[in-house]
Amino acid sequence: MATTVVPSARGPKVGGDPLGRGRIGVVRRRHRMRMLAGAGVMVVCAAGFWVTAFASSDQASVVTLARPVSYGQVLAAGDLRVVTIGSHLEVPVVPASQRADLVGRVVGSALPAGSLLSEGVLVSAVPGPGQALVSVSVKAGKVPPMVNPGAQVVVSETKVSGSGPASGAEAGVRGTVLDVRPGAGGAAVTAVTVLCDQGQAARVAQLQEPAVIVLPAQAPGPGR
Missing domain, CATH: 3.90.1210.10 (Antifreeze-like/N-acetylneuraminic acid synthase C-terminal domain)
Incomplete structure (x- = not known):
């Protein structure tokens, strides 16, 4: 029995790819691109995680x-x-x-x-060991208007005695201002509460006409 081969009506495709290798190559390239893109996303996410973790730990x-x-x-x-x-x-x-x-x-x-x-x-507490709080009533003109809590000061006597006036800071007591408010005499008197050495507190309390001298900020105060 004879077999007859009938040629295709379209004829052979010149330069064609009867095995579909070109299509396979396109699919493989697309697959590689997806893999590379996925790897890039993973790298970016990992970098973001470590940057965030480092920033948080810092x-x-x-x-x-x-x-x-x-x-x-x-x-x-x-x-x-x-x-x-x-x-x-x-x-x-x-x-x-x-x-x-x-x-x-x-x-x-x-x-x-x-x-x-x-x-x-x-x-732990104010006053601390070896310190005391003492309040003095200072007349207008004998306390700087800008004196505030925390200021380091010298409290001295200004009343003239039989032996003459006190010699400023040398005759005064160093301390740190804790409170400043109007005294019982109204605007003419200012009540100043001072933290000073315990051994000097009685001396400050006995001042008849005290004056407050503000020291430079770097001067060491009691207990500092």
Whole structure:
């Protein structure tokens, strides 16, 4: 029995790809591109994760002052707030987790709002060991109008005695101002509360016409 081969009506395709290898190559290139794109996304995600993790580990939440405080002030909850700083900063701080522990603590110096808190600026009580608080009534003109809590001062006698007037700071007592307010005599008198050495407190209390001399900020005060 004879077999007859009938040629295709279209005829052979010149330069064709009867095995479909060209189509397979296109599919493979697309697959490679998808794999490369997927790998790129993974690299970007991994980089983002590590950048975020590093940035988070380089930050620390600490406690600062929300408002100014004076020397000897007892801290209240409203005096405190939490901020984030770089953990690489080598400064003493109180972690945000200990914020509640600071309520009721006593501040050992006058500090402005925004100051970082640390154990170094806190004291157990005011006055501390070897210190005393004494209040003096100062007449107008014998106390600088800008004197504020935290100022370091010398309290001295100005009344002329039989041996002559006192010789300014040499005859006075050094201390740190804790409070300034109008005295019982109204605007003509200012009541100034001073923290000084315990051995000098009686001397300050006995002054008849005291004057307050403000010292430079860098001068060391009692207990500093």
